[in-house]
Amino acid sequence: MILHADADAFFASVEQRDDPRLRGRPMVVAHEVVACPSYEARALGIHAGMPLRQVKRRWPEVLVTAYRSEAYEEASALLFDLFRRFTPLVEPGSMEEAFLDVTGRDRGGVAGMAYALRAAARAEVGLPVSVGAGRTKLMAKLASRRAKPDGVVVVDAELEARVRPRLRLDELWGVGPTTYEKLHTAGLFVVSDLNDLTEDDLKRIVTTAMARRLLSIAHGTDDATIRLPGPRRSVSASRSLPATRSRSKVVAVLEECVGRAVARVASLDDPPRLPSRLEVFVRYDDGAQVLERGPLDGPSLDPEVLRGAAGQLLDRTGYEWDGRGVTMVGLTLPLPVSACTPTTGAAGSRASGS
């Protein structure tokens, strides 16, 4: 069986966890536009992507907090540590949702495991996580959607047999408005409408890949395979700050980000993969972002070296003379695919071929 675990209103829930004054209140995490509304704000009709000005005008009672990427990254790391305690077969969907294959591990029944996962997320990470369970990834994801907020839904074989034929085609993830329009025009609305069609029939309406996917859903042979993520290709750290042009403030925040990024790179692999380039970005109070990238003198994870290089890239952005206020600063360390071994002695020459 597959579980789909998905944190509810993730950014907003992290803010409500960390600040009791926000709990139970309509609030949004926003910078110019709403990144994530709390469930209380959703009840008013507020959704992600709404301009913040519009929200403030229509709902003056709504509380607004800034985006704190470091808090979300930390919460995400805790959630994934928790997921991997239940099974090593974890496929991330985003920073706050994942598929877990718990086949053979669900001794207390899959429902027991789903409830245990939700309870552990609440107790250990302090966040509401909805959990759906199903035989395939599609079933698990539809189940977690139904479970929101803060619930558990299990689609067992009996329920799947009833639900699957009646699924609306526009509910299937991957079926966008254009595809749905074509299906709709052809008189196809729910999964059972596909039952008597061949691949050739469907290929006249949608792409070959979509035709195969739809037929696999109709036949119940859709994807149930967990794909493990490859090695991380980069590590980023950023922090928002009240709009400023003060050099000492911006540099201090960037240096703190360097420290966090270095610690994260060091925790990924042993020996750590060493970056040989870096990127620094600055976001201004009008939402515009400027990015500068450059090479290091050689592969290094020395915080002093990285602080120096990051400081030079920061200067190249010209933020001090720009006129706008800096509201976020951060950096990205791109990582080589395999560990970079210093080329000293036999070990180095052996490693170079891999």
Ligand SMILES: [Mg+2]
């Ligand atoms: Mg979510």
